[in-house]
Amino acid sequence: MSAGVQRRWQGLLFVAPFLLLYCTILIYPLLKGAWLSLYRVDLFGGGTFVGLGNYGRLFADPVFWQSMANTLLLALMIVPLLTAIALALALALNRATRGAAILRGVFFSSAVLSVTIVTLIWRFVLAPDAGLLGELWTAAGWAPLPFLSDQSLVLPALAVTTIWWSVGFPMLLFLAGLQQIPHDMYEAAALDGAGRWTTFTKVTLPALKRTTILVFMLQTAAQLQLFGQSQLLTAGGPSGASRTAVLFLFESAFGRWELGYASAAAEVLFVLIVAVTLTQYALTGRPGADNAR
Template sequence: MSVDTRTATPAAVARATRPSLSRRRREDNVRGWLYCAPFLVAFVTFLLWPTVYGLWMSFTGRSLTGANAGWIGFANWSEAFADPEVWSSLANTAWFTVLSTIPLVLISLALAVLVNLGIPGQWFWRLSFFLPFLLASTVVSLFWKWLYNPQLGLINDLLGKIGIDPIPWLSDPNTAMHAVVITTVWWTIGFNFLLYLAALQNIPEQLYEAASLDGAGKWRQFLSITVPQLGPTTVLVLVLQILASLKVFDQIYQMTGGGPAGATRPILQYVYEAGFTGYRLGYASAISYIFFFLIIGISIGYLVISSRRTVKS
């Protein structure tokens, strides 16, 4: 922190401290936009413009080869709404979101409550449950495809020891989605777990002290202090989780390729296939935007709920 500390003459000080307000404003205008410029160039080129351009593309028949870039109105949109593959992949996405969100909220809460009881080894618990969150989807998929291997996998081997027949986890349409959900819970629970743990540690100790003076037992304290105090965190965790689950692609694509027979294919994989293996960029854009409006709807819903909450309190 070696700031220039040369001594200034009184006149220089006066000059420096007396720039007229309008001059300061003018300087701020230039400087403000100048400092934001590098970010803004990237922001406009790689986010704002593609967002607008994608919407425009959805009204064209553009293909990956560049052909048919002309305007075709709502043709892509009406095709998408009538496309059974759009509906089935949206249904898969919704089903995955339901199946993954419930355990990812409840189990992370349970883990955080258990760890927060003051059991020794805090460092170890955090490491164990959070570690998988740091792994790349490819690594996670490799680990779990190996665990789910029908003959050589650890899971079927352990199930065999308690007399359960081998389960073809990833190749049976009835179990593939559950298998992917189990992997996802294992992979991403650490994030919710840490959010809950932080929220638990922020509950004022006095609340519990007052309650125990009033004769409330541990379970009673949990229900009437801990649970309500965790309300805002639960809303946050729930919304972040729903948004994250809706965007599922990596682990499904890598573990099942969307199969068997499309049973696990999420909407993002259909976007990828329509655009990059089917060469129909315009159509893929239309599907992207249907998905986009879904996500925006949920985000706005959350903002409305949470702003109402703040107004109340």
């Protein structure tokens, strides 16, 4: 065996544990889901081959389309605002002081909470009768707003809850990006007489392009899979106004035991996430393109 072939086999053996785990927990379930989507099958196994019947039924289901619309609307509410807030926090806390370090820990602390704890906290905040906001509204002489039972308010309530929970991780990504910007660039901008806004738009934002793209792509993929907040805070109500795509397929699989139908919904959601992510990637340009010039 030649030295080159031996090195290739050594490399394959080195990555084999990761590849095995990756195929077991990601590739196999993906292929299994695609196979199940072609069958009428329940949780007890067996099943009848229906081809694209599940997809035809899915595309004619108004509840499915409502859940997809809710999911896309939530992503539009959450991702831009979450990115902007995370960037603002990173800019404000990018200081080597004890106070900034404490505040970084405070803002990141919500990210380590489970979705159950987060929804429990916000249920106490949003409840109109005895919640924090209800008490504040009453103290101000206003009628409390039914955030979780009003069709026009429930999605913004879920968006606020998710932003509060998720802001810590993108903030850290932006902090890491800010700390990679050479200080010489700011010194050169100061010597040229650039103000704060000019420095931010001409130095900081261009240097954070790759980080911003990464945050946008990660958060878009995450919010298109939003599930726990919708299930635990509102159970998809009122009248399906907060039912997300993942909650729809959860209800189909474990509520109505239609595993094949739920698998078809999962495959459509997967294609949507891939399409949105690739579209973002194409519109913003390759992250490494600037460095290649």
